[in-house]
Amino acid sequence: MLRKNKYSFVQKKWAVKQYLNGNMSAVEIAKRLNMPKTERNQILAWVHQYQSNQVAFLSHARHNNHYSKELKERGVQEYLAGKISLPSLANKYGIRSYATIRKWISKYNSHIENQNYNPHPEVYMAKARKTTTQQERIQIVQYCLNHDKNYSEAAVKFNCSYQQVYSWTQKYLANGETGLTDNRGKHKQLEELTELDLANRRIKELERKLKEEQDKNEFLKKLNQLERMCLPDSQNTDKLQ
Known part of the structure; x- marks a missing residue:
């Protein structure tokens, strides 16, 4: 996926030189760049990167890297x-941001296995396949699930878009193979629905809301874990300043 840098190469290089030459402190540099307080630790991160890998670490990263x-x-x-x-x-290990490693640690502490990641940036820009049979959609979803929900890998293998694979997978997990039926143009009008149809709709809506609430709680839980993990690093950075 294409990545936008908030700070340009010129700004990063200027910041590193000012710090290493002793012209300005990290706090002063951050203020000159109008950096919010939550991002000021980034100055020292750029310095560490420069000292280890020189200008290569300050260049623009267009795509996510592959980490085994x-x-x-x-x-x-x-x-x-x-x-x-x-x-x-x-x-x-030549990783641009230590926030990447922090995410791996967060997953480990949450008992979530870190998987191989090999990005396929082209799939995010790929056009959706116009026609697929239900059997093809089932095959694509099963491949995706058998490969740890690697949506991008499945999209490349079956020549479709990332969004299609993700959508089909979610429908399959929610409703099985029937969820992959192409019902475009076949929706019943409200007056055609039976009491059973209406009840099923209400059940699905409740399930959707429950899933959203569960996802929200899980997100907040992981966010709290990350915040707790950030505290030691912030304290160490303050000492360096």
Whole structure:
């Protein structure tokens, strides 16, 4: 997926030089760049990146990088062993932002397995397939589920868009194979619905609302975990400043 940088290469390079030459503190540089307080730690992150990988680390990243499952597990274990900081760990493995490693740690602490990630940026721009049979949709969804819900990989393999694979998978999980039936132009009018149809609609609406609430609670839970994990790093950064 294409990624937009909030700060340009020129701004990053200027910030690093000002800091390393002792001309300005990280706080002063952040103020000059109009950075909110929540992002001021980024100055020191750029400095760490520059010191480890020079200008390559400050260049614009157009796409997400590929990180293997083994690298993620190794990075998590090294950090949890307490022998290396997040910025140093990111520099060691050539990772642009230590926030990436923090996400891996959050998943590990939540007992969620870190998977191989090999981005296919072209699938996000791909056009949707105009026609597919129900059997084809079932095949695509089953492939996706058998490969840890890798929507982008399934989209590339079956020449369709990421959005299509995601939509079909969600419909399949909610209603099975019948959820993949093409019902375009076949919706019943309200007056044609039986009491059973209306009851089913109400049940599905309640299930949808329940799922939304569960997703919201899960998101808030993970957000709280991330915030707790950020505290030590913020304290360490304040000391460096």
